[in-house]
Amino acid sequence: MHDVNWVELIILAALFVIVAFMGIRAAKWRRGEAGLDSLHEWGLGGKSFGTWVTWFLLGGDLYTAYTFIAVPAAMFATGAVSGFFAVPYTIVLYPVIFFFLGRMWSVAHRHGYVTPADIVQGRYGSKWLSLAIAVTGILATMPYIALQLVGIQAVLEVAGLGGSSVIARDLPLLIAFAVLAAYTYSSGLRAPAMIAVVKDGLIYIVIIVAIIYLPHHLGGWNGIFDAAKAKMEAPSATDPTKPTGVFIPGPSQAWAYTTLALGSAMALFMYPHSVTAALSSKDRWTGRRNAAILPAYSLLLGLLALLGFVAIKAGTKPIGLDGKPNPQLVIPQLFEDHFPSWFAGVAFGAIAIGALVPAAIMSIAAANLFTRNIYRAFFKPDATAGHEARVSKIVSLLTKVGALLFVLFLDKQNAINFQLLGGLWILQTLPALIFGLFTRWFHKWALLAGWAVGMVYGTIVAYGYCTACTVKHFGSSLAAMPIFGTTAYIGFTAFVLNLIVAVVLTLILRAAKVSNGSDITKQSDYFVDADTPGLVQPDVTEPIR
Amino acid sequence: MAIDEEPEPDRPEPAYRGEDDPRWRVTPTKIVVTIILVAAIVLPLLTWTYSRDSPRLFGFPFFYWYQFLWVFLAAGACYLCYVLLRREARAYQAGHGTTLTPPTGPPPGDAGGDELAHQPGHDQDDDQRKAE
Numbered sequence: 001m002h003d004v005n006w007v008e009l010i011i012l013a014a015l016f017v018i019v020a021f022m023g024i025r026a027a028k029w030r031r032g033e034a035g036l037d038s039l040h041e042w043g044l045g046g047k048s049f050g051t052w053v054t055w056f057l058l059g060g061d062l063y064t065a066y067t068f069i070a071v072p073a074a075m076f077a078t079g080a081v082s083g084f085f086a087v088p089y090t091i092v093l094y095p096v097i098f099f100f101l102g103r104m105w106s107v108a109h110r111h112g113y114v115t116p117a118d119i120v121q122g123r124y125g126s127k128w129l130s131l132a133i134a135v136t137g138i139l140a141t142m143p144y145i146a147l148q149l150v151g152i153q154a155v156l157e158v159a160g161l162g163g164s165s166v167i168a169r170d171l172p173l174l175i176a177f178a179v180l181a182a183y184t185y186s187s188g189l190r191a192p193a194m195i196a197v198v199k200d201g202l203i204y205i206v207i208i209v210a211i212i213y214l215p216h217h218l219g220g221w222n223g224i225f226d227a228a229k230a231k232m233e234a235p236s237a238t239d240p241t242k243p244t245g246v247f248i249p250g251p252s253q254a255w256a257y258t259t260l261a262l263g264s265a266m267a268l269f270m271y272p273h274s275v276t277a278a279l280s281s282k283d284r285w286t287g288r289r290n291a292a293i294l295p296a297y298s299l300l301l302g303l304l305a306l307l308g309f310v311a312i313k314a315g316t317k318p319i320g321l322d323g324k325p326n327p328q329l330v331i332p333q334l335f336e337d338h339f340p341s342w343f344a345g346v347a348f349g350a351i352a353i354g355a356l357v358p359a360a361i362m363s364i365a366a367a368n369l370f371t372r373n374i375y376r377a378f379f380k381p382d383a384t385a386g387h388e389a390r391v392s393k394i395v396s397l398l399t400k401v402g403a404l405l406f407v408l409f410l411d412k413q414n415a416i417n418f419q420l421l422g423g424l425w426i427l428q429t430l431p432a433l434i435f436g437l438f439t440r441w442f443h444k445w446a447l448l449a450g451w452a453v454g455m456v457y458g459t460i461v462a463y464g465y466c467t468a469c470t471v472k473h474f475g476s477s478l479a480a481m482p483i484f485g486t487t488a489y490i491g492f493t494a495f496v497l498n499l500i501v502a503v504v505l506t507l508i509l510r511a512a513k514v515s516n517g518s519d520i521t522k523q524s525d526y527f528v529d530a531d532t533p534g535l536v537q538p539d540v541t542e543p544i545r
Numbered sequence: 546m547a548i549d550e551e552p553e554p555d556r557p558e559p560a561y562r563g564e565d566d567p568r569w570r571v572t573p574t575k576i577v578v579t580i581i582l583v584a585a586i587v588l589p590l591l592t593w594t595y596s597r598d599s600p601r602l603f604g605f606p607f608f609y610w611y612q613f614l615w616v617f618l619a620a621g622a623c624y625l626c627y628v629l630l631r632r633e634a635r636a637y638q639a640g641h642g643t644t645l646t647p648p649t650g651p652p653p654g655d656a657g658g659d660e661l662a663h664q665p666g667h668d669q670d671d672d673q674r675k676a677e
Contacts, residue, residue, distance in 0.1 A: 095582040096586060099582065247598075265586075
C-alpha cells in the first residue's frame, strides 16, 4: 500500500523536536517569583496572557486537530449536516459566550477559582452540585483527549506509519505522548500557550495555501460544489433508498442543523479546557475582545470544511493501511496527493502539533477539576497551593495515560462516540454554571436534579438510537424530539428537559423554603478587573470578608 | 488577607443579601447589547432562510457563502458590543471609583476617582483610554 514517506516523517519529527524544546522551556516564560507551585501558576499560566496569546491559546484549544481532521471528513462522507454545521456552530459561539465571559472571569479572579466546578461551589456552597459538574467535566474531557491522539494517528498513517506492526503503529504515538506528558508536567499551561503560537501560524499558512492552490488546480469552486452535489445526491452505498449525504439541508434537516449548531455552541465553553483557557487571560475584557477576533479561526474552519468537497472533486481515496476506506484520512491524503512531500510534512506537523495543544490544556483542566473539586473538597480540605499543584501534575499524567490506553486498546470509533456523548453531557452543566453568574434564583437541588435528568435522558437516547443500524450504540448525535417529533441534537433536547426540571423544582423548593446553600460571592465580585485594587488570591473555600 | 471596607457586612444566610450593585441593573446599553447578540445568535441559525443553491458567488452556493458572511457579521457584532459595554464600564468607574478599597498598599489616586487611568503598567487598551 503506502511506502513510508521519509521527507514527511523527517519534517514531522523536526517539528516535534522544536515543540518539545519550546514546551519545556515555556516553564520559564512570564514566570512569577513563586515558581510553578500553585494551580494559579501551573494550571492558569499565572493569568499572564494578554489578548494575542489568549487568541492563540483559545484558538488552539477550541479548534482542535481532531476538528481539522473530522470536519472535512464529515463533509467528504456525508456533507453539510454532519460537517458544515461546525460553521454556524462557531459563528453563534462567540455571541453566546460574550454574555458570560466577563462575569466568569471576574468572579474566578476574585476568589481564586481555577475550574468551572469551583465557580459553582462558591455560588451555591454545595459540594455535591460541584462534584456533579467536576465529574461531568472529567468524563467529557477524557475521550476528547483520546481523540487528539486519534488525530495524530491519522496523520502518521498517511505518512506511511502504521498497519499491523506494533512498533510502527504505536511507537510514534508513544513518542508524541511522551513529549506531551513531559512538557505539560513541567510547564503547565504555559507550554500549550507558547506552542499554540507556532502551531497556529503553521495551520494558517497551510490552509491558506491549500484553499488558494487546490481550487485553481481543480478548475474552480463551481466544479467543486457541483461534484459535491452530485456525490451527495447519488444513492448511498449502504442504503440505496437514501442519498449519500446532504449538499444543502432541506426543510426536514434544518432543525437538526440548527440544534446541532446551537447545542454545540452552548456546550463548548462548559468544557473545562475552554474555561481554563478563558480564565488564564490577564483581565476581564480579554475574553470579550477575543470574541471579536476568534472568528478568524471559524473562517479557517469553514475553508477547511470545504476541503472535504475539494477532495471529492479531486477524487481523493482515503484508504487506510489496513486497506479499508477511512474518511478520517481524507485531508492528510489530499495533501499527500497534491503537494510536494515537504509541504505535506509541514501540514502533517501542523495537525499533529495541533493535537498536542488541546490535549495538554484538556489534561490540565481535568486534573484541576479532580484536585480542586474531588481531592480537596472530599479528602484533603487543608491542601496547600503547592500540594494542589503536585496532585494536579500527577493527575494530568494519569488522564493522558487513560486516553492513550483508550486509543491503543479500543476501537477508534469508541473515542469518537464517547466524544459525542461528552458534548451532550457537558451541555447539561450549563444551568448550574452559567445561570448562577446572573441570578441566584435557581435552587441548588433543582439544578442537580435537572443535570441528572439531562444526563440520563441524553445517555439513554444516544445509546438506543442508531441510524438505519449502520452504526453501533452512541453512534449518532441526532434523534427525534419527543412531542415535536422533528429530528434534533439529542444534547439540545436533553438540555431543554434539564431546564424544565430545574425551573419547576426551583419553584417547588422555593415555595417550600428549602435552604438554598450559602453563597460566598458578592454582586461586586462579578465585575472586578485585574486592576481593581485590594485583590488577593484568597482561600477558595472561605468567603471574602 | 481580608477586605474590611466592603459596604455590606457578610451574612451567611439568606443567600440573597439585599445587595444592590448598580452594575447588575438593566441599562439601555445592556438592552442594546442583548438585542445585537441575540440577533447574531438567532439569524445565522434560521437555516431555512438560506438553504438554497442560488445565487452563487465565486462558485459558492448561497448556503455556503451566506454562512461565511455571518462569520464576519457575528465578529463585528461582538466587537460592537465590546465597545458599548466597555464605554459603560468606564463611565461607571469614572463616576463611582471602584467598589473595593485596598486593605494595604498605597492609597488610591486623587479622590478615589479614575484610578485606572493613573495606574502604570496597564498596557491593554491604553490607546482607547488615552482617547478619553
